[in-house]
Amino acid sequence: MDKVLYLAMSGARENMLAQRAHANNLANANTTGFKSDLAQARAMQVFGEGYASRVYAQSERPATDTTTGTLIDTGRKLDVAIDGDGWITVLRPDGTEGYTRAGELQINAASQLVTGNGLPVMGNGGIPIVLPDMESLEIAKNGTITIRPLGAGPDEIEVVDQIKLVNPQPGTLWKGPDGLMQTDNGQPLPQDLNVALRSGYLESSNVNAVQELTSIIATARQFEMHVKMMKTAEENSSTASQIMRLS
Numbered sequence: 001m002d003k004v005l006y007l008a009m010s011g012a013r014e015n016m017l018a019q020r021a022h023a024n025n026l027a028n029a030n031t032t033g034f035k036s037d038l039a040q041a042r043a044m045q046v047f048g049e050g051y052a053s054r055v056y057a058q059s060e061r062p063a064t065d066t067t068t069g070t071l072i073d074t075g076r077k078l079d080v081a082i083d084g085d086g087w088i089t090v091l092r093p094d095g096t097e098g099y100t101r102a103g104e105l106q107i108n109a110a111s112q113l114v115t116g117n118g119l120p121v122m123g124n125g126g127i128p129i130v131l132p133d134m135e136s137l138e139i140a141k142n143g144t145i146t147i148r149p150l151g152a153g154p155d156e157i158e159v160v161d162q163i164k165l166v167n168p169q170p171g172t173l174w175k176g177p178d179g180l181m182q183t184d185n186g187q188p189l190p191q192d193l194n195v196a197l198r199s200g201y202l203e204s205s206n207v208n209a210v211q212e213l214t215s216i217i218a219t220a221r222q223f224e225m226h227v228k229m230m231k232t233a234e235e236n237s238s239t240a241s242q243i244m245r246l247s
Helices: 004-027 209-246
Strands: 041-045 055-059 071-073 080-082 087-091 097-100 134-139 144-149 158-162 173-175 181-183 197-199 201-203
Touching: 004 041, 004 055, 004 209, 080 087, 134 197
Parallel strands: 080 201
Antiparallel strands: 041 055, 071 201, 080 197, 087 097, 097 181, 134 144, 144 158, 173 181
């Protein structure tokens, strides 16, 4: 059978994967702190008998666009956004650290500081942050959490913990199936005291909805082209078989 069938098939497969990535990006256009996924594939020349004239489409490791979204003023003290580069450290269900830019923080029933998805926020000591009973709470630029204890006077404040903020080298994090960024080896990153937070703000998704919609249309047309190539390969094979029978 003509190898063009396999070439078209590999291209159609990559178009399907790209469609899934773009559709997921579009669905998360309004998700706080979401980073869009990049659909990556490369041409791989086929070597073997005959001329190296055929090229397969080969998947590459998924990548993520980590550019900063727009900071939105919410006025809510538990809302935080990274001002510049960096990530907020959270505890994943498997016990390892994950990294996010989604700063819609809450306090759960166990008095833990958690994200909007219920994941505990890690403190300076590498353990989840637990908050005592309090009258009010403030989060400083460096992630330090201060409270006014329950029943205390207006001038009495207490430092509870400091949110663990990290800033790894570019390209050292990748997005896991749970949507959190993580390291290759699963080892925790050191805290970076230069990462800054802005309390009362949230970071919007960095998805460009128009661009994603355009990409979906483009990949759909490419998929149709690959399907036509597979149909042509089938017709060529059928015609060749008829000629062989006649001979």
